[in-house]
Structures are given as C-alpha cells and as structure tokens.
Amino acid sequence: MSHIPDIQRAWTVITRGVPAKALALKSDWPVPKKLEAGEVLIKVQAAALNPVGWKLMSFLPNLLANRPHVAEHDFSGVIVDANGTGFADGDQVFGWIPATLQRKTKQGTLTQYLKVPVEYILRRPSTVTPIEASGITLAAMTSYQALHTIAQLEPEQTILINGGSTAVGAFAIQIAKARGAKVVATASGKNEDFVRRMGADEFIDYTQISLHRYLKENAPNPKYQVIYDAVALLDPSLYTFSKAYIAPNGVFITTGPMPHGFTISEVWNLLRTLGAICTPWWLGGVKAKYSLILVKNNVDDMKALQSLVTNGQLRPIVDSVHEFEGALEAYDRIMTSRATGKVVVKVDPSVN
Numbered sequence: 001m002s003h004i005p006d007i008q009r010a011w012t013v014i015t016r017g018v019p020a021k022a023l024a025l026k027s028d029w030p031v032p033k034k035l036e037a038g039e040v041l042i043k044v045q046a047a048a049l050n051p052v053g054w055k056l057m058s059f060l061p062n063l064l065a066n067r068p069h070v071a072e073h074d075f076s077g078v079i080v081d082a083n084g085t086g087f088a089d090g091d092q093v094f095g096w097i098p099a100t101l102q103r104k105t106k107q108g109t110l111t112q113y114l115k116v117p118v119e120y121i122l123r124r125p126s127t128v129t130p131i132e133a134s135g136i137t138l139a140a141m142t143s144y145q146a147l148h149t150i151a152q153l154e155p156e157q158t159i160l161i162n163g164g165s166t167a168v169g170a171f172a173i174q175i176a177k178a179r180g181a182k183v184v185a186t187a188s189g190k191n192e193d194f195v196r197r198m199g200a201d202e203f204i205d206y207t208q209i210s211l212h213r214y215l216k217e218n219a220p221n222p223k224y225q226v227i228y229d230a231v232a233l234l235d236p237s238l239y240t241f242s243k244a245y246i247a248p249n250g251v252f253i254t255t256g257p258m259p260h261g262f263t264i265s266e267v268w269n270l271l272r273t274l275g276a277i278c279t280p281w282w283l284g285g286v287k288a289k290y291s292l293i294l295v296k297n298n299v300d301d302m303k304a305l306q307s308l309v310t311n312g313q314l315r316p317i318v319d320s321v322h323e324f325e326g327a328l329e330a331y332d333r334i335m336t337s338r339a340t341g342k343v344v345v346k347v348d349p350s351v352n
Contacts, residue, residue, distance in 0.1 A: 048135030070108030095121030135342030155180030232256025317341030
C-alpha cells in the first residue's frame with residue numbers, strides 16, 4: 001500500500017445549506033487505509049450526483065448528518081486493497097454509500113479514495129464505462145425496488161411513470177419493459193424522443209395540461225396497475241384524483257414528497273398529501289395503496305441490476321460530465337431539475 005497516499009482531495013459537507021455554501025474542497029482529507037473485515041479500499045474513478053445529496057445537504061441539521069463528511073453516494077472505481085475479501089486488487093467495481101452508512105463512517109464518493117463494505121459494490125460489467133457505471137446504483141435500485149418489491153409489476157400490466165426523463169424515471173422505464181409491462185411515461189415535450197428511446201410505449205407532455213386533469217378526461221382502459229411518481233411531487237392531486245385512472249387494487253408509488261424549502265404552499269401541499277394518505281377509501285379517500293419508496297441496500301437487487309446492464313436491457317444515461325474541481329457546477333446542473341440522466345463528476349482525470 002506504499003503507493004497509496006495518506007491524504008487526498010475530497011469535497012466535504014461542512015455545514016447545512018445549498019452546495020455553494022455547504023461544500024468545501026479539502027486537500028488534506030485522510031485516506032481511510034485502516035480497513036475492517038469485509039471492507040475494501042477503492043480508488044474512485046467517477047461519482048454521480050443524486051437529488052437526495054443536495055436535499056440532505058440543505059435540510060438535515062449538522063448534528064443529525066454527522067458533518068463534516070464526504071459528499072455523495074454513487075461511484076465507480078478500482079479496488080486497491082481487497083483486504084482478503086472475494087474481490088481482488090485491480091477489480092473494476094461500481095456501487096454506493098447510502099446516507100445511513102455515510103453518517104456512520106463519514107465516507108462519501110466525491111473523493112479520491114473510499115472504503116466500503118463489499119455488500120455495497122459489484123464488479124462493473126464490461127458493457128459500460130466507469131462514467132456510465134458511476135450513476136447506476138442509487139437511482140436504478142430505487143426504481144427496481146419500487147417496481148419489483150412494492151408494485152410486483154407483472155408482464156402485460158400497464159404502468160404510468162411520471163418523470164420519464166429523470167434518471168430514476170429513465171431506469172424505471174427500462175426495468176418495466178424488461179419485465180414485459182406496457183409503459184406510459186410523462187415528461188416535457190422536448191424530452192419525448194429521449195423517453196421513447198428508453199422504451200416508453202406512450203408519451204404524455206405534462207406541460208400542456210395538469211396531468212391529473214388530462215388523465216381524468218382521457219381515462220386509460222384498462223386502468224393503470226401502477227403509477228410511479230419519479231418527480232417527488234409535492235402536490236398530491238395525481239394521487240387524490242386517481243380513482244379515474246388507477247385500478248382499485250393498484251398502487252401509487254412515489255420517491256417524495258421532498259420540499260425544496262418551507263414556503264407556505266409547500267407546507268400546505270405536504271399537509272394535503274398526509275391527509276390523502278390517511279383518509280380511508282370508505283370516507284372518500286383513495287382505494288389504491290400509497291407507498292413511499294425508501295431505497296435499501298440489497299445484494300440480490302444489485303445483482304439483478306448488474307445482470308440487466310450486462311444483458312443490455314438497462315442502459316445508464318449520462319446527462320453531463322464535470323471535472324472534479326467543477327463539482328459545484330455539477331450541482332448547479334442537477335438542481336435545475338432539467339437533467340436527462342445522471343450528472344457525473346470525473347474524479348480520476350484519466351478516465352474516459
């Protein structure tokens with residue numbers, strides 16, 4: 001391990017706030033060379049940003065977040081100390097560091113070296129590059145667990161994916177098609193070609209009319225078995241009006257709601273959502289189940305994603321690639337909510 005430095009560069013979250021305020025580029029962050037059994041040391045090639053990264057940065061108090069810690073969750077890299085595990089030095093891998101593990105270890109992915117337990121990584125399929133692989137785990141596993149574990153989506157069923165041009169939505173379209181489902185996806189009109197390339201059978205431009213109103217006026221037949229909100233809607237209308245377009249035994253799954261701030265309108269929408277969830281159908285509520293997807297590490301799910309990527313059924317989509325020093329520009333991009341696919345930071349400058 002003599003070639004591995006003692007200190008490294010790392011984007012660290014030092015306080016609560018937006019990325020420009022909360023992040024600092026440290027040049028003396030320690031390399032975590034001391035490994036416990038079952039951990040490996042990885043030289044990071046690329047790290048992908050996720051909305052949960054900047055949202056936790058902005059809202060979670062310092063004490064709960066255990067700051068300072070290295071930012072972000074997704075990565076690809078090369079093992080430089082396999083530490084007696086089933087991996088070997090030189091293995092090309094991808095994986096993630098969940099927020100719970102990040103708070104415990106202070107490890108994140110916007111850094112040159114990280115240590116991680118082996119159950120959070122897999123070997124990178126040769127069908128994808130390190131840049132592409134860096135953005136797979138969190139978003140793809142979120143959608144996989146939503147459709148496989150919660151919805152138990154079956155062949156020939158129809159699913160509506162709201163936000164098909166987001167990273168989570170694009171993965172969901174591909175996962176649903178791999179399961180043999182019919183996919184209706186929404187996005188802005190400019191992203192129709194992208195969404196159809198992902199595999200959507202039908203497209204709805206949500207910018208032209210309120211989505212719930214459009215669906216009420218153009219009720220599908222048969223009704224959707226699953227509605228998957230990949231946008232993290234605060235407004236609960238897509239759920240509260242869903243009797244017209246979701247099957248009675250169907251399920252509404254969302255990645256939110258996650259506020260951007262604490263304005264009166266956002267708080268009101270959160271209260272409306274809670275009311276809709278808690279009102280039983282026999283009192284006028286919605287019969288379809290409402291479910292919030294909270295992704296959890298699962299080795300079998302990761303292996304399923306690895307197989308889909310290897311077989312070409314799941315293609316990671318990269319919106320933009322930013323240099324390590326330009327991480328704040330990468331956050332500016334993801335915070336526009338207009339990225340189609342993953343926003344990636346290249347940690348190792350030699351990686352293409």
